[in-house]
Amino acid sequence: VNCDLYVRDADAAQRREEFASPDERILVHLSNFRPVKRLTDVVEIFDRVRKKVPSKLLLVGDGPDRSKAEWLAVQKGIHDHVIFLGKQDRVQEKLAISDVMLLPSELESFGLAALEAMACKVVPITTRVGGLPEVIEHGRNGFMAEVGDIDTMAQYAIDILSDENRLRIMGQQARAWAQARFCASKIIPQYEEFYRRVLERSS
Incomplete structure (x- = not known):
């Protein structure tokens, strides 16, 4: 991850005003909208969250399940609060204005x-699923649930979005974890050092 690019920048608060009022939270989902991403689960989770926490949902991406998700948002009466943004070149700008990411995938x-x-x-x-348990420390920098457990994921979102202080701290911990373990500026020199040692041994 390029941690210089993916950052909560100084203009984020201003950009946030385009999508949500000051009292609203922003949830985000980013994918190729294929069935394995369970996009309708995202809408179902948001429907439960919205009943408890004033919020907007940003859906970044496009793909075969978009129309299903659009129809479900209409059926639930939340289509005014679900914003389909399509494919975006600068996804970091949408992430930087968000509070919570929903990723209820079957496979990742x-x-x-x-x-x-x-x-x-x-x-x-x-x-x-997949590599997510390697990335997330449950309860410290994010939350995990079983595939299809919409109610649990919604409750995690409601709890964290209702607690401003905890949301801020977990966001900081998420950033610190990503920086320490997955930032390109840290990882690439480690690989270079590893290959240098391997080459020295073989020569």
Whole structure:
């Protein structure tokens, strides 16, 4: 992750005003909208959160399940609060204005989307699949639940979004974790040193 690019920048507060009023929280989901990403679960989770916490949902990306998610948002009466942004070149600008990322995927390889969010001080709420348990320390810098457990993921979101201080601290911990373990500026020199040692041994 490029931690210089994925950062909560100075203009984030101003950009946030385009999407939400000052009393609203922002949840975000970023994917290719394929069935494995369970986009309708994202809408279901947000529907539960919205009943307890004034909020908006930003959906970044495009793909085959977009129309299902749009229809579900209409059915639930929350379409005015669900913002479909389509594909974005500068996703870090949307992450930087968000509070929580929802990632209820069935499959996730490395968990790059969660890491990019964490670098922007966004608290990830994900499923316990693929590489996500390597990226998230449950209860410290994010939350994990089982695939399809919409109620638990919604409750995690409600709890953290209702506690300003805890949200801020977890966001800071998420950023610190991403910086310490996954930032390109840290990782690349480690790889270079590793290869240098290997080459020295073989010569």
